[in-house]
Amino acid sequence: MLQVGDVLSAVHKTKGEKKIVVREAKLSDCEAIMKILNACILEKGKTSLTKPIKNVEEEKKFFLSLDEKEVIFVCESDRKIVGFQILYIYSKIIESTHHVAGVGTFVLPNFRGMGVGTALMKETFNFARKRNYEKLIAEVMRSNNKAKSFYKKMGFKKVGKLTNQVKIEGKYYDVIVMETLLQE
Numbered sequence: 001m002l003q004v005g006d007v008l009s010a011v012h013k014t015k016g017e018k019k020i021v022v023r024e025a026k027l028s029d030c031e032a033i034m035k036i037l038n039a040c041i042l043e044k045g046k047t048s049l050t051k052p053i054k055n056v057e058e059e060k061k062f063f064l065s066l067d068e069k070e071v072i073f074v075c076e077s078d079r080k081i082v083g084f085q086i087l088y089i090y091s092k093i094i095e096s097t098h099h100v101a102g103v104g105t106f107v108l109p110n111f112r113g114m115g116v117g118t119a120l121m122k123e124t125f126n127f128a129r130k131r132n133y134e135k136l137i138a139e140v141m142r143s144n145n146k147a148k149s150f151y152k153k154m155g156f157k158k159v160g161k162l163t164n165q166v167k168i169e170g171k172y173y174d175v176i177v178m179e180t181l182l183q184e
């Protein structure tokens with residue numbers, strides 16, 4: 001693990017032993033982040049987000065709205081951003097849950113199954129512990145079996161189902177809630 005400069009930058013390896021770098025995102029990464037997110041939105045069934053981000057300014061506005069206890073990590077392979085993971089305060093308005101963070105993970109289709117998500121998760125866990133979070137939550141569309149397997153492998157447990165939580169074009173979808181306690 002390597003620390004470079006002010007921005008955390010850690011070297012990881014894919015399952016095929018290829019070097020990948022995970023680091024905190026910068027404003028200039030917003031275009032790449034937007035492209036990955038939009039690709040996942042267009043796949044449908046991967047996220048409750050339905051409308052692609054319109055332009056990079058919209059993504060930048062979101063990025064700049066993040067709190068100091070929130071972060072986006074990006075993963076680079078050959079200097080190309082191939083995935084990102086966001087950690088956000090689960091509920092900003094309920095102070096008694098400020099020890100809880102939510103996570104979302106998005107990897108470009110061609111780079112899935114190689115260990116990118118795992119590398120991102122390691123850095124997010126480190127960040128979450130340093131920021132004194134005690135618990136992480138992932139909310140996954142019920143049909144998204146790969147994401148459920150991913151979070152299970154990362155130590156999350158299924159703790160519930162939110163029925164009809166997502167409504168897209170008049171059709172309802174359930175969401176599975178998964179959590180992991182960081183103190184265990």
Ligand SMILES: CC(C)(COP(=O)(O)OP(=O)(O)OC[C@H]1O[C@@H](n2cnc3c(N)ncnc32)[C@H](O)[C@@H]1OP(=O)(O)O)[C@@H](O)C(=O)NCCC(=O)NCCS
Pocket residue numbers: 040046047103104105106107108111112113114115116117118119138139140144145146147149150151153
């Ligand atoms: C879910 C996702 C983030 C996983 O990232 P990834 O980089 O592909 O995951 P990794 O390669 O690090 O795999 C880690 C573990 O996840 C699980 N996993 C990954 N891909 C899987 C697949 N195709 N089928 C079943 N399990 C899978 C496995 O348990 C795997 O461990 P293993 O290879 O030792 O068995 C990625 O597939 C993705 O971006 N999917 C589309 C977007 C999405 O659904 N995001 C979740 C929204 S919260």
